Amino acid sequence: MSVELAPATLVVDSRCTHGEGVLWCEQRQSVLWIDIAERRLWEHHPARGTRRYWVLPDRPGCIGLFDDGTLLVALVSSLHRADLASATDDTLPLQWLADVEPYKPYTRSNDGRADRHGNFVFGTMNEHPERAADGRFYQYSTRHGLRELPLPGIVISNAISFSLDGRTMYWCDSVSPRIMACDYDPEQASTRNVREFTALADTAAEPDGSAVDAAGRVWNAQWRARQVSCYAPDGTLLQVQPVPVKHPTCVAFGGNDLRTLYVISSRLDHTPEELAASTHAGSLFAARQAQPGLPESRIRG
Numbered sequence: 001m002s003v004e005l006a007p008a009t010l011v012v013d014s015r016c017t018h019g020e021g022v023l024w025c026e027q028r029q030s031v032l033w034i035d036i037a038e039r040r041l042w043e044h045h046p047a048r049g050t051r052r053y054w055v056l057p058d059r060p061g062c063i064g065l066f067d068d069g070t071l072l073v074a075l076v077s078s079l080h081r082a083d084l085a086s087a088t089d090d091t092l093p094l095q096w097l098a099d100v101e102p103y104k105p106y107t108r109s110n111d112g113r114a115d116r117h118g119n120f121v122f123g124t125m126n127e128h129p130e131r132a133a134d135g136r137f138y139q140y141s142t143r144h145g146l147r148e149l150p151l152p153g154i155v156i157s158n159a160i161s162f163s164l165d166g167r168t169m170y171w172c173d174s175v176s177p178r179i180m181a182c183d184y185d186p187e188q189a190s191t192r193n194v195r196e197f198t199a200l201a202d203t204a205a206e207p208d209g210s211a212v213d214a215a216g217r218v219w220n221a222q223w224r225a226r227q228v229s230c231y232a233p234d235g236t237l238l239q240v241q242p243v244p245v246k247h248p249t250c251v252a253f254g255g256n257d258l259r260t261l262y263v264i265s266s267r268l269d270h271t272p273e274e275l276a277a278s279t280h281a282g283s284l285f286a287a288r289q290a291q292p293g294l295p296e297s298r299i300r301g
Contacts, residue, residue, distance in 0.1 A: 007242040008228075008263050008285035012044050012051050016282040019264035020209065021062040021111070023296050024254025027069050028084065031254055033264045033284065034060040041073065041092065043084070044284065046255070054092040061109030064120045067298040072140075074109035074122055077102050079140055098146045100124065100138070107134055111158045111209055111250075115139075116166025117186035118300030121149070123157020123171070131155050137171065139189045142301030147189040151182065159220055161210040162297070163233070170197055170218055172207040179207050179220060179231075198235035200225075209250025213293045214258070221248040221263060228263055245281045246270060253293020261287050 017037035024031055031044045036059050044051040056075065064072040071082040073094065080094040087093070101107050101124055112122025119141040126134040133153035137160075140146050156174035162184070163170075169184035169191065181197035184190075197218070200207060205225035210218055216233045219241075228251055230239040247266040254260050267275065267282035275281060 003239045005239060005241045005287065005289075007244050008261070008287035010244075010280055010283055011046075011262070011286045012042075012284040013280055014042060014051070014053075014283050015267065015280065016040070016042075016264070018249075018266045018268050019282050019284070020249050020266070021060070022209070022250045022252045022262050022264040022284070023063065023065065024252050024258075024262065025065055025069075026254075026295050029256075031252070031262055031284065032063060032071070033250070034063060035282075036060060037268070041071075041082075042284075052089075054087060054090075056092070057094070059108065061124075062112035062122055064112060064114045064122075065296055065298045067118070067300055072097070072120055072299060074100070074112055076100075076108040079109075079120075079146075098140060100146070101136070104134065110135070110156060111160050113160045113162070113211075114297035114299050115162050115169075115184070115186050116164075116297055118298070119186055119189075120299045121160055121162075121169065123154065123160060125154070125156040131175065133173070135173075139186070140299075142299070144189070149189060149191055151191055151194065158208050159210040161212045161218060163212065164214075164216045164294075170210055170212075174206045174208060174223065177203045177205060177207065179210070179218070179235075196235075198231050198237070200229070201237065208248070211251045211253060211293060213253060213289075213291055215291055217291075219251050219261065221251050223247050223249065223266075224269075228261070241287055243285055245278055245283070245285070246274065247281070248285075252296065253289075258292040258294065259289050261289050261293070263287070 016035035
């Protein structure tokens, strides 16, 4: 039987139209996330109580950390490096790294995380109304550039995260209420043994962004379910973290002891009545956990 925890509480009243991609940077002691719809990159320093955002040239899909402290920003059809240390109040300079599916007019970059071996793994999604499974998964590294992973086509890539040894990759297609797993070879950018990791108890919910904690448990934000679910490495549901908004979208562990679970959310797909009753939809929430997470993996180079 799963354990239900106390609800997460409001941290930053950002009210993002579509908040996503949250992560913790231990070097800056800050929480970073994106608002896809409004083309914004947000940063919050808990110790200072400050927050800010930069407007990006296109919609971001996800972000990652390089080992030198710079940031990887995946825009609709390209990857870029951003140096927050040199950013001004108005400008965040971007350095182009790679194009992503420039030949596909309806796909864009979506969810992504650095793996345990210095690469960045992300997926694309199909925005065409017919929702064909035209999205793909990719690995980016400074050594090899962009390499496609041999995984099935998807509509909406999400839940990308990695086991403690980095040899199991978790992922999902959000149109299906289940999370998948596969064996992952970071050196060869190859996968095998694709299998179901777990099925969501609420079949009306959609799996979204995930993070893995220090015990190897998978924490998954679940769209339409007002919760983050925690699964054992064998896929058993262990805990449910309530969130006071309809659409939590992504999670990350942060704080000095990595015991703060940060949850970002979205204001999309609400009726006017739902938004009136959920003022803080699209904001950043947090909940303390008994077990710590892991430092965010970083991209080498």
